Amino acid sequence: MIPLPSGPVPYQADAVIIGGGVNGLAVAYELSKRGVKDIVVLEKAYLGSGSTGRCGGGIRQQWTTEANIRLAQESVTAYENLASELGLQTFFRQGGYLMVTDNEAHLEGLRKAAALQNRCHVPTEYLQPQECLKIAPNLDITNIKGATFCPKDGTAYPFSVVWGYARACQRRGVKIFIRTELNDVKLEGDRVTGVSTSRGDIATPLLINCAGPWARTLAAKVGVELPNRQERHEIMVSESCKPFLDPMVISISNGIYFSQSMRGEIVGGIGDPDEPSWERPDQFDTRSQLRFAVRFAKALIGYYPPARAMRMMRQWAGMYDVTPDHRPILGGVEGLDGYQHICGFSGHGFMLAPMAAARMAQMITSGEPDEIIASLSLARFANGDVEADAFVVG
Ligand SMILES: Cc1cc2nc3c(=O)[nH]c(=O)nc-3n(C[C@H](O)[C@H](O)[C@H](O)COP(=O)(O)OP(=O)(O)OC[C@H]3O[C@@H](n4cnc5c(N)ncnc54)[C@H](O)[C@@H]3O)c2cc1C
Structure with missing residues (x-):
């Protein structure tokens, strides 16, 4: 440059x-x-x-x-x-987004959204839980009720x-x-x-x-x-692993999202309903908290049990402008x-x-x-x- x-x-x-x-x-x-x-x-x-x-x-x-x-x-x-x-x-990298839910009440919303996306020529598919495994093998589908997937x-x-x-x-x-x-x-x-x-x-x-x-x-x-309003959100990156996850997985039930980077790291975050809004931009708090690490790890293992063996390398925070x-x-x-x-x-x-x-x-x-x-x-x-x-x- x-x-x-x-x-x-x-x-x-x-x-x-x-x-x-x-x-x-x-x-x-x-x-x-x-x-x-x-x-x-x-x-x-x-x-x-x-x-x-x-x-x-x-x-x-x-x-x-x-x-x-x-x-x-x-x-x-x-x-x-x-x-x-x-x-x-x-x-x-277009590995797709797999949007899952554990909640029956969300299924109609996912179906309707996929239909609207299809009308706009976005190739989203509605999937049964078992079908998610073709896209993300090793995903724990025990609680998943349905999903949508867009490969683009x-x-x-x-x-x-x-x-x-x-x-x-x-x-x-x-x-x-x-x-x-x-x-x-x-x-x-x-x-x-x-x-x-x-x-x-x-x-x-x-x-x-x-x-x-x-x-x-x-x-x-x-x-x-x-x-x-400005809202604080945390995110983390793990150690690098062999490629095993193509899509970004995102849950509309608990707000977790995770994907694997080209270097093999898992990058992901989870929303926290208890995060307050910040009134003073000069006081945005972007320090890391243990609370996030624990919540994220639990949610990640819930969807992807092999992640239990992975080490988190770094976490950080940023602000959403909402x-x-x-x-x-x-x-x-x-x-x-x-x-x-x-x-x-x-x-x-x-x-x-x-x-x-x-x-x-x-x-x-x-x-x-x-x-x-x-x-x-x-x-x-x-x-x-x-x-x-x-x-x-x-
Ligand atoms: C944890 C986290 C995860 C996210 N994940 C995603 C995601 O996966 N996909 C996605 O699409 N979005 C994601 N977002 C949201 C996304 O990061 C933002 O919406 C986007 O980056 C906003 O870009 P921007 O250029 O508008 O603002 P910013 O990147 O915030 O840039 C604004 C810049 O303005 C500068 N500035 C402010 N005031 C002044 C001033 N007075 N004088 C000079 N400079 C000033 C700041 O220093 C800053 O660099 C995420 C956000 C967070 C926090």
Whole structure:
């Protein structure tokens, strides 16, 4: 990678993007592809230091709302070509996602979701417990009541995707400043005119908020109140083992997810209903807890007994940026010019990023409305036009 600039920021830019995670870098790349010239990305720490570098790298199309399915489906197509497009190995592997449940009451939901996904041309199949063994041998199906499987789902390595986008941005002249914090936003009337950063001021007509779990704090600087709350989630990686697990296994009963990386490690996490929301981003607690290790190990062994012999190598935590309907917030704000959001992804911003960014860049540069972005606007909460996705796991 070309060394990142370390001097002062430029006096002006056509667009300033806050956040050096997957969404900030992807939208910078997509804008530059569409001819926007002077683009600056500001990252207060290092690239991938937010949720992106802490995530499980899972990419699935098995959702219960059409907007999520369509964005994920387009993103899978983008991920299939991303390594060659960006010129960097992304370790994208389509081992499928096996979504299981131990709960009879979930079966109808799984069937309905598979039918909706099929209508959107996603090749999801509904499986009986015994059929899961063809996909994940050694899975303990004693409690499993049913499952769905989509062979086109998969995983990628988050840091490679971040570095791939960053390098592709640099080749196109995008200026990426790390260790550079946005402090304030300048407004004239109802229009963004610039930003103040820890390395100086930049005049700009366009500010894009890709600040992940810090998006709410940033939005407040332009007087916008986001309904997002920030939730802590832990995840772990085991020692490397011989390849034995193709799909990501995910349980909609207890929220565990686990997959095997190309290096043989099991990577997985489990949601914790007792995790509180965090009001103060400067106090996000990303330390590891024994409670997670115990809960995860028990749940993993429940589905995959041979894991009993494996050693956990490392665990860490990150923040989800969660909206009331667990779907992202994309687009601008009525009455405020020059300000856009790409945030609120809960546990699925890595998988949706390529197409959320491409659609946003297309809308911004063409001025044409986008049907999916319109359905994911901030205004939906005020209008009561909220459709929650039921398959939020982790
Ligand atoms: C444990 C865990 C597991 C997950 N697993 C998955 C998964 O399997 N699949 C999936 O799709 N998603 C997953 N996610 C969710 C996913 O990680 C996020 O939705 C996604 O990475 C969000 O990317 P982003 O670029 O929008 O935000 P981030 O990656 O958080 O980037 C935002 C960046 O903005 C920077 N920033 C904030 N404020 C400022 C400021 N004032 N000035 C300058 N810079 C600033 C931050 O430092 C940060 O680097 C997981 C998340 C966690 C925590």
